[in-house]
Structure formats: C-alpha cells, structure tokens
Amino acid sequence: MKVSIMDSDYLDNIFDKAVKGTDLIKNRKTLTIDYVPEKLPFRDEESKIIAQVLSVVLKGGRPSNLLVFGKPGTGKTAVVKNVITRLKRKSIEHGVEITVTIINAKTSNTSYKVLYDIAEDMGINRFDKKVRVHFTGLSMGEATDRILEFLKRNNLHVVLVIDEIDSLVEKNGDDVLYSLTRANERLLDSGFISLIGISNSLTFKDKLDPRVRSSLSEEEIVFNPYTVIQLREILNDRSKLAFNEGSISQAAINLCAAVAGKENGDARKAIDLLRVAAEIAERERADMVNENHIRAAQEKIEKDTNYEVIRNSTTHTKIIILSILKSQSGMTGDVYDIYVSLCNRIEHDSLTQRRVTQIISELDQLGLITSNVVSHGRYGRSQIIKIAVSPETVTNALKDDSFISILL
DNA sequence: GATCCACAGGAACGATAGGTAT
DNA sequence: ATACCTATCGTTCCTGTGGATC
Incomplete structure (x- = not known):
C-alpha cells in the first residue's frame, strides 16, 4: 500500500506542476515553424x-x-x-x-x-x-x-x-x-x-x-545565410519569448547556434532544435535546458525523420534500402542483384534496373544514402552507394513491415 | 591512343486511377 | 455514354562516359 501512496503523490506532483505552469516553456507556440515573429532581426x-x-x-x-x-x-x-x-x-x-x-x-x-x-x-x-x-x-x-x-x-x-x-x-x-x-x-x-x-x-x-x-x-x-553570431541573437530573442526566466542556459543556446550555423545558417532548424531539446528536458524534469539536451535533440531529430521516411516508403523502396545495407561493395550491379534475389524470396515482382537507379537517386536526394560515381576503367562505371543512416534505424523502421521483416 | 565495360540517366510511352464536360 | 483531362508508377529504348587495359 505504501507504494501506491507514493505513486499517487508522484502523479499529483506531475499534474500540479503542469497546472501551475512551472514548466520550462512559457509559450510553446513561439517555437513552432508557423510562428512568425513581429520583427525579424537582421532582415x-x-x-x-x-x-x-x-x-x-x-x-x-x-x-x-x-x-x-x-x-x-x-x-x-x-x-x-x-x-x-x-x-x-x-x-x-x-x-x-x-x-x-x-x-x-x-x-x-x-x-x-x-x-x-x-x-x-x-x-x-x-x-x-x-x-x-x-x-x-x-x-x-x-x-x-x-x-x-x-x-x-x-x-x-x-x-x-x-x-x-x-x-x-x-x-x-x-x-x-x-x-x-x-x-x-x-x-x-x-x-x-x-x-x-x-x-x-x-x-x-x-x-x-x-x-x-x-x-x-x-x-x-x-x-544570405545567418552567421553563428546572428543565430545566437535570434535564439536569444526567441527563448525570451518561449521559456520561463532561467530555464535555458546560455551555453545551450550557443551550442544550438553553432550546430545550426554549420548547417547553412538555418534558423528554422535552430529553433526546431531548441523545441525538441526543451521537450526532452521537460520529460526528464530537468530544471533547465542544457547542452546535453541540445545534443540529444540533434540525435533525435535526425533519427526520427529518417525513421519516418523509411517507414512510409513503398515495399520496393524498402527492399532497395535493405539491399544497399546488405551489399558489400555498394555497386549498382551488386545492389540490384541482391534486390532481385530478395524480391524472389518474398515472391514479389522486381522492378527494372532503370527504375531502381531512379529510386536510388531519390533516396540520395532525401539524404538517406550517399552515392558517388566511380569509374573502374575497363570494368565499367558504377555508383558506390552507402547508407547514410545508422543500420539500427533502418532495421527498426523495416521491422514494422510484415512483408520485409522476414528478410531481416 | 583506341577500346570497351557497366553502368547513368534522358525521352517516349503505356496502364491505371481519379476526375469533368456534354 | 463518350471524349477528354492530369498524375503516378513503371517499362523500353537509347545515348553518353571515365579510365584501366589491350
């Protein structure tokens, strides 16, 4: 019985906290993509x-x-x-x-x-x-x-x-x-x-x-892209609107700016990063968003988007991704052979090579894979295709598909 | 230097699906 | 009922090419 009392205390605590608004975030809306601030600095x-x-x-x-x-x-x-x-x-x-x-x-x-x-x-x-x-x-x-x-x-x-x-x-x-x-x-x-x-x-x-x-x-x-210094100021402005006083460390903001600065000075990404970091911090019930939360957020964003993209692909695309993962050399011919044999194993009609190369280049544009054209002289020209996502993310995303999971 | 591999990737086209106009 | 519209996914056919080997 003791346990359940503690439980309820614990739950009460969460609810109280939520109601009293002792959260880190004061105004969630200001951290979403749709939010357009009254004044845009540096523009x-x-x-x-x-x-x-x-x-x-x-x-x-x-x-x-x-x-x-x-x-x-x-x-x-x-x-x-x-x-x-x-x-x-x-x-x-x-x-x-x-x-x-x-x-x-x-x-x-x-x-x-x-x-x-x-x-x-x-x-x-x-x-x-x-x-x-x-x-x-x-x-x-x-x-x-x-x-x-x-x-x-x-x-x-x-x-x-x-x-x-x-x-x-x-x-x-x-x-x-x-x-x-x-x-x-x-x-x-x-x-x-x-x-x-x-x-x-x-x-x-x-x-x-x-x-x-x-x-x-x-x-x-x-x-022109924002510089890191400009990004920092933008984030400072925004976090004054979004967070309660003292809920985010300056170091975290600086890191956020630095990360986004590396990515072509993308302010949208910077703010996204801030929001996800805040959500992580809230879940941990930390009293302040710090640098670790930013790093965790960065990882999470990357993982989530890739996961979603793979999960929502067509069966063919999924099999192709799997083939790339399984291929040693990453050369087109190799990947295609693996793809065909995987298709045969689940008795699924395979696409032509022309179509497969097109799908591969679509995957390249999505950033799921990287491909470089390499010439082997007498032995032809080919792409070297590599997965740009962690293998676990791929397998996790493919697991949900009953068709594909047999192949894993 | 010519050759030739193993592809890349463009162009044209067909089947199919979802729809309107008359 | 028929003619006609676009989008998507896929196929067939095709031309182009970097550089190791002959």
Whole structure:
C-alpha cells in the first residue's frame, strides 16, 4: 500500500506542476515553424526592398514581379509574410483593395494542384458555382482561363506568393509560370497579378525558359545565410519569448547556434532544435535546458525523420534500402542483384534496373544514402552507394513491415 | 591512343486511377 | 455514354562516359 501512496503523490506532483505552469516553456507556440515573429532581426534591408517593390500597389499600380532567393531557414518566407501583412493593413487604411494569395509549391506538388490552390485561396469556388476550378478533371488551360476570367470580372489586384517555387519547376517545368506571367497581357486593364516567387535554390533561374525568367525576375533579392553570431541573437530573442526566466542556459543556446550555423545558417532548424531539446528536458524534469539536451535533440531529430521516411516508403523502396545495407561493395550491379534475389524470396515482382537507379537517386536526394560515381576503367562505371543512416534505424523502421521483416 | 565495360540517366510511352464536360 | 483531362508508377529504348587495359 505504501507504494501506491507514493505513486499517487508522484502523479499529483506531475499534474500540479503542469497546472501551475512551472514548466520550462512559457509559450510553446513561439517555437513552432508557423510562428512568425513581429520583427525579424537582421532582415531590415530585405524587408525594405520588398516593401518598396510592393508599395506601388497602394497607388493602384502593378508591382514588379519579384524573385526571392536564399537557402532554407534564412527567413525568406517570414519576411515576405511580414511585409505582406503590413501591406494589407495599410491598404485597408487607404481604401485600396488587394487580394493576397499565398501558396506553397512543395505541398501542392503538381502544376494542376498549384492552379487549384490559387483558385481555392482566391475564393473562386465559393463565389461561383458554375465556373469552379475543380480538384481534378479540367485541362490546365481551362483552369487558368477560369482563374483569369474571375480576376477580370472582379477587377482584382492580386499579389500571388509562390513559396518553394523551385520545387515546382524542378518537377513540372515552367508551363504554369509561363501562363501566370503572361496573364497580365490577357487581363489588360481589368485587374492584374503580381508574382512573388520564393526559391530555396540559387540556380533556380537557370532552369526557366528565358521569357519566363525575364518576366518573373523583374526584381530580385538574395537572402544570405545567418552567421553563428546572428543565430545566437535570434535564439536569444526567441527563448525570451518561449521559456520561463532561467530555464535555458546560455551555453545551450550557443551550442544550438553553432550546430545550426554549420548547417547553412538555418534558423528554422535552430529553433526546431531548441523545441525538441526543451521537450526532452521537460520529460526528464530537468530544471533547465542544457547542452546535453541540445545534443540529444540533434540525435533525435535526425533519427526520427529518417525513421519516418523509411517507414512510409513503398515495399520496393524498402527492399532497395535493405539491399544497399546488405551489399558489400555498394555497386549498382551488386545492389540490384541482391534486390532481385530478395524480391524472389518474398515472391514479389522486381522492378527494372532503370527504375531502381531512379529510386536510388531519390533516396540520395532525401539524404538517406550517399552515392558517388566511380569509374573502374575497363570494368565499367558504377555508383558506390552507402547508407547514410545508422543500420539500427533502418532495421527498426523495416521491422514494422510484415512483408520485409522476414528478410531481416 | 583506341577500346570497351557497366553502368547513368534522358525521352517516349503505356496502364491505371481519379476526375469533368456534354 | 463518350471524349477528354492530369498524375503516378513503371517499362523500353537509347545515348553518353571515365579510365584501366589491350
């Protein structure tokens, strides 16, 4: 009986703690990806330029199209969003009507889905039952026509933000962008579209058709990565909002900044790291987030993402990952042979080598494996493929699949 | 220097699935 | 009922290539 009393004390303690809010974290929301702070440190210049470009809209003019470049986590999206909310506020003050549509090209990963999202966001489907842009079934041309028709009829001034625009072009080419940049010619004076493209890739422009390129990048702005010192200050600011006084050590913040600094100055990752570290510290019921929590968080993030990616792959992809793990040499031919024999063992049809190399290069892009092309002279050219994840993570993730677990 | 291996990776295309227009 | 739309996964066919060996 003694035990159960202790138990209940112990539980009470947890609940009390939770209720009293003696947690480390004061405001959890400020550590999530969606949170956009009021002021973004070190991005004044960039904000100014974007604001200047867009300010034309307040006088009823069409702002130049704008292309925003920068590595992930350099604050592109946040700055653009910030400027736009301010612009909206001002436009209401001045009695100017503008429509702002923000879409993410990575989540809506096909050309048609992009158009659908635009239509949805602008509210076409709510206004007009007859000329809706449906989820599917329309031709691309018809969908664009309907969107433009809608703009024309309502004389809308649209600022269209396409986030991660590079992933759209990568996968589907620039057809959509072409028709969007040409849209103003068709609209004449009834309404307009201003495009703001946000790209993670600096070489994005090279993949565009020259006509699209020149029209899309009437204005350009590059976001440089944050330095470690800047990251530290950002994290300091953020942790003042997020944590209770004295719940995080300066050393932990410094380490966090250093880690993220190594990863291209990615502020998003830095903040993510902070959040996971805080969660770990809370679970341990530590009274302060310290450097060890940051290190643990780093490990956890890496493991979790890889685990999820593998677990959610198709059977073929899983077998290929396993083949790479089992292969001694890591050469394509070797991996493929192993793959085929594994497929035979579970009586699963095997894919052609062409398809397998494609899947392998997809895995490479995800960072699950590394591959280098090596020439063996007379004995041909091949990739050397290696798993970039710990073998335990792989086997853990594969264990859940009853099909595959036999092969382990 | 020519040859030739063992692939890499582009292009075109088909089957299938989910849908609209008339 | 029929024509037509796009996306995804896969196949077939193909051209290109770094460098050890002849």
